[in-house]
Amino acid sequence: MPGILLAIGYAALLLYLMRRMPFYARVPGLPFRWVAGLFLLKIATGMALWAIYTWVYTDRATADIYKYFDDSAVMFNALRDRPEDFFRMLFSVGNDTPWFDEQYYRKMNHWYRQWESNLHNDAHTIIRFNAVVRFLSFGEFHVHTVAAAFLSFTGLLALYHAFVGLLRGRERALAIVLFLLPSVLFWASGVLKESLLFFGMGVLLWQFRKLLTGKVRARGLVLMAGASVLLFHLKLYVIASLLPGLAMLALACIAPRVPLVLRSMVVLLGFIVLGLNAQVLMGLDVLWALTAKQRDFVGLAETVAASSYVVPPRLEPTAFSFVRHAPYALYIAFLGPLVHPSPGVLGLLSAAENLLLIVAVAVLFMYRLPWRQVDRGLVVALLTFIVFMALVIGWTTPVMGALVRYRTPMLPFLFIVPLLVLDHQRLLARWPRLRPFISA
Numbered sequence: 001m002p003g004i005l006l007a008i009g010y011a012a013l014l015l016y017l018m019r020r021m022p023f024y025a026r027v028p029g030l031p032f033r034w035v036a037g038l039f040l041l042k043i044a045t046g047m048a049l050w051a052i053y054t055w056v057y058t059d060r061a062t063a064d065i066y067k068y069f070d071d072s073a074v075m076f077n078a079l080r081d082r083p084e085d086f087f088r089m090l091f092s093v094g095n096d097t098p099w100f101d102e103q104y105y106r107k108m109n110h111w112y113r114q115w116e117s118n119l120h121n122d123a124h125t126i127i128r129f130n131a132v133v134r135f136l137s138f139g140e141f142h143v144h145t146v147a148a149a150f151l152s153f154t155g156l157l158a159l160y161h162a163f164v165g166l167l168r169g170r171e172r173a174l175a176i177v178l179f180l181l182p183s184v185l186f187w188a189s190g191v192l193k194e195s196l197l198f199f200g201m202g203v204l205l206w207q208f209r210k211l212l213t214g215k216v217r218a219r220g221l222v223l224m225a226g227a228s229v230l231l232f233h234l235k236l237y238v239i240a241s242l243l244p245g246l247a248m249l250a251l252a253c254i255a256p257r258v259p260l261v262l263r264s265m266v267v268l269l270g271f272i273v274l275g276l277n278a279q280v281l282m283g284l285d286v287l288w289a290l291t292a293k294q295r296d297f298v299g300l301a302e303t304v305a306a307s308s309y310v311v312p313p314r315l316e317p318t319a320f321s322f323v324r325h326a327p328y329a330l331y332i333a334f335l336g337p338l339v340h341p342s343p344g345v346l347g348l349l350s351a352a353e354n355l356l357l358i359v360a361v362a363v364l365f366m367y368r369l370p371w372r373q374v375d376r377g378l379v380v381a382l383l384t385f386i387v388f389m390a391l392v393i394g395w396t397t398p399v400m401g402a403l404v405r406y407r408t409p410m411l412p413f414l415f416i417v418p419l420l421v422l423d424h425q426r427l428l429a430r431w432p433r434l435r436p437f438i439s440a
Contacts, residue, residue, distance in 0.1 A: 003140030010136070010146050011043055024157065028164050029171025035157070038179045042149040042189045049190035050145060061109060065191045068123060069141060071108040072130030078104060090128055125233045126193050144191045152188045152195035153179075155202030156412075162202075162209040163416060166375065169439045170424050176437060177415035182353050184412060187405045193234055194408055200230040201238065201409060208246060212253055238409055241388035244271045245381035252377045264380055276319065287317040293396040301399050308342035308400035315395060322395065329394025330387070333407060336394075342401045350404045357414060364418035367427040374421050382417050386410050 015036055018024035025032050053063040060066045079086040088095045089104065105111040110123050130144060137143035156178045167174050179185065188194040204227035210216040211224070231239040247267045255263065278284045294315050301309040310332065313325050332340075338354035341347040368374075389410045397403045428435050 003142040006137070006140050007043075007142035007146045010143055011040070014146070014150055015039070023161070027157065027160065030160070030175060034175075038175075039150070039153050041179075042153045042185070043146055045185050045189040046145040046149045046191070047142070049186065049192075050141065064193075066141075067110050068126040069130045069144060069191060071110050071127045072134060073139070074104055074107045075127060075131040076134045086131075090131060092124075122193060122234050125230075126191075126196065129196060130191065141191075145189075148191045148195040149189050151199040155197075155199035156184075156188075158202030158206035159198075159412065162206040166378070167419055170419050170422065171439065172436070173419055173422075173424075173438045174416070177419070178412050181411055181415075182349060183404055183408050187408050192405075194405060196230065197234050197238060197409055200227045200234065201242070203227040204231065204239075204242070208249075212249060235409075237392045238389065241385050241392065244268060244388065245385040247271070248377065248381040248384065260377055260380065263377075264384075268384070285317070287319065287322060290322070290392065290395055291315045291317045294398070297396060297402075298398055306399045306401070308340065308347065310336065310340045310398050310400060312398040325395065326391060329391045331394070332397075333390035333394035333403065336400050337404050340400050342404070347400070350400075357411070361414065361418050364415075364422050364427075367423050367430070368418075368421040369423045379417055379420055382413050382420075386413055386417070 018035070018039070019032060024035055027035055050065060053065050057063060060070070075086060075089050078089065085095075085100065085104070087093075089100065108127070111127065113123065133144050133147045136147075160174060160178055163174060164171055184198075188198045203223050207216055207220040207224045207227070210220055216224075228239060231242075244267055247270075248264055251258070251263050251267060252260075275286045278286050294312065298312070298314075300306075312332070313328055315321050315325060335354065337347075337350040338358075341351035390407070393403060393406050397406055424438050428438060
């Protein structure tokens with residue numbers, strides 16, 4: 001009960017502050033009561049996630065919302081006796097020594113992972129996040145839920161700000177695809193990496209959009225840099241998938257007279273060459289890293305006998321192997337939860353959502369604008385992000401339960417693309433009852 005009361009107090013304080021900040025209080029197409037309601041919905045969903053992992057899946061040691069929270073206590077407790085150690089661990093400065101390993105990391109259950117071949121362990125970021133929130137939570141978990149829901153909501157609202165100017169007359173549809181998609185709402189409302197991921201993505205794209213329109217300030221550049229660092233330490237493949245699309249948009253501003261096809265080919269070929277030569281340039285063998293990631297995931301799935309495991313074609317660290325298995329990767333990333341649903345209620349809900357996504361996207365494209373009225377450069381940039389991210393997830397993730405989570409960052413964009421090409425006036429003329437869900 002004290003934790004719930006403390007969480008309610010922080011939620012009320014955040015609503016009070018949001019009411020006085022233009023970013024939250026002056027949102028085109030969304031009155032503040034809707035903004036407040038969506039924020040409270042995020043908190044409620046985060047609480048539902050807590051309830052599921054508390055009373056349905058009762059193994060606290062394997063529950064993502066708990067295991068990094070519990071490990072953060074080891075880090076935070078160092079503040080009392082050895083504050084220098086705490087800040088070294090928090091900022092990753094001189095903390096890779098036998099002392100830290102013996103005093104702290106070996107006491108955590110998830111600082112090290114059995115199946116981990118990537119250069120960066122993203123579990124460290126969520127452990128550090130929980131350690132910081134402990135300054136305010138006094139160890140009460142529900143406060144962490146409020147903090148994660150607030151960051152996720154802020155990132156999604158930043159995405160809304162980034163795209164709403166391009167979707168006049170489709171504001172409510174944009175709000176629905178950002179805030180109410182079931183997978184995004186469920187997985188990005190609790191104390192999980194996805195909540196921080198949407199915060200980083202939203203801030204980065206919002207400020208990048210302002211940069212392209214010449215409205216960014218020095219503070220915006222700092223926010224972009226901070227968001228990029230956060231994404232790097234959370235999910236490197238997400239920011240790597242974003243970069244080609246961002247480069248396309250930047251090149252369109254620099255060289256607007258260059259044909260779209262040529263601009264796109266230059267950027268794509270440039271990033272492909274960069275990726276294949278990353279070992280020489282940055283000491284990172286991208287193909288080996290992705291192959292190792294798949295091997296680790298397969299090993300983990302077979303060790304724990306994952307119920308939604310789908311045996312994938314095995315990758316080899318060669319370009320030919322990745323090209324050969326690209327169709328399978330796209331198939332499993334887009335259709336896997338529908339064709340191979342996970343057992344249980346969550347699996348059925350994911351399959352139903354996948355079917356709804358297919359139907360909705362098809363309907364939206366049926367009522368599209370003439371191509372000359374579409375911002376084709378933006379559409380191509382977003383599709384590039386979606387395809388790159390789908391390839392990485394499809395190549396490396398053989399467990400449908402995990403795949404549903406990992407693909408949440410690209411789901412809103414699967415709807416934003418058809419919204420960009422939607423002729424909403426023609427759609428509403430045919431289906432006037434849809435007006436409350438489309439326009440403000």
